[in-house]
Amino acid sequence: MPAADQGHPMTKGKTSDIQSIVRDMRDRYSGILILRSFADQGEYDDAVEAFARDGSRQDLMTRLIALGLTAGEIRWHAEYPGRRMATFAGE
Secondary structure: OOOOOOOOEEEEHHHHHHHHHHHHHHOOOOOOOEOOHHHHHHHHHHHHHHHHOOOOHHHHHHHHHOOOHHHHHHHHHHOOOOOOOOOOOOO
């Protein structure tokens, strides 16, 4: 008998599975930002736009760390205000 929560093949309904999949995709596709959800993609866009407007590095770093970006990815954003990396939402 199949499990009650089959969910989307990317998530299978478990947070730990999602995190594992996101980590694996980040390792495989280093030129693309792999985000957990469409909501995270919106947060990413908001953070990049806010940094381009007011230039608060602390705010940029805090917001991008919360999204799981690496130190290198965050430094890239700080060097190029308003520029975005290609993204993929994992949902």
